[in-house]
Amino acid sequence: MNSPALAFDATTFRRTLGMFATGITVITARNRDGSLIGLTVNSFNSVSLDPPLIIWSLANTSSVREALETCEYYAVNVLARDQMEISNLFASKTADRFKDVEWEPGLGGAPVLAGCCAVFEVRNTLRYPGGDHVIFVGEVERCDRSEREPLIFFNGRYASLAGNPASA
Numbered sequence: 820m821n822s823p824a825l826a827f828d829a830t831t832f833r834r835t836l837g838m839f840a841t842g843i844t845v846i847t848a849r850n851r852d853g854s855l856i857g858l859t860v861n862s863f864n865s866v867s868l869d870p871p872l873i874i875w876s877l878a879n880t881s882s883v884r885e886a887l888e889t890c891e892y893y894a895v896n897v898l899a900r901d902q903m904e905i906s907n908l909f910a911s912k913t914a915d916r917f918k919d920v921e922w923e924p925g926l927g928g929a930p931v932l933a934g935c936c937a938v939f940e941v942r943n944t945l946r947y948p949g950g951d952h953v954i955f956v957g958e959v960e961r962c963d964r965s966e967r968e969p970l971i972f973f974n975g976r977y978a979s980l981a982g983n984p985a986s987a
């Protein structure tokens with residue numbers, strides 16, 4: 820069946836999605852050969868409290884797709900306001916993204932990055948096709964948070980919180 824003609828183009832869709840402000844995460848894992856994988860992701864969100872499930876999506880064209888589809892665990896590192904360089908590094912084509920980054924091994928050896936706002940250590944349970952992305956739904960086995968402020972992504976740019984929401 821033919822899809823109906825869309826009333827908007829890809830740029831309009833992307834720019835409209837950009838009005839949904841998000842945090843920024845780096846998804847990390849350890850490959851079967853022991854090498855480390857990580858990429859910047861803002862499609863992360865919560866799904867379920869019981870059981871504790873999270874969701875995010877990965878481009879079908881990602882160089883680490885096979886590794887992320889087959890690893891047992893991955894970590895979702897929620898970046899803090901001062902971690903813009905880490906966001907850029909893990910969105911780049913740099914081969915060894917972990918060379919100058921401080922981390923320690925978490926569940927399944929997935930790297931837990933230092934200095935983040937929060938981390939979710941996730942069992943890689945479910946994956947679904949989602950157009951030009953793969954949708955990952957994972958089960959959180961461990962999580963941790965700090966009082967650091969988050970890095971925000973809005974309208975195609977980095978931003979930070981204007982005030983402390985805790986005092987609002």
Ligand SMILES: Cc1cc2nc3c(=O)[nH]c(=O)nc-3n(C[C@H](O)[C@H](O)[C@H](O)COP(=O)(O)O)c2cc1C
Nearest residue numbers: 858859860861862876877878881882883909910911
């Ligand atoms: C703010 C931001 C958010 C991003 N979110 C996603 C995402 O949700 N899913 C995704 O597949 N790529 C996302 N990317 C792009 C990847 O980080 C980027 O393409 C990365 O270089 C992929 O590396 P790879 O080709 O080795 O997979 C995002 C990039 C930025 C800067």
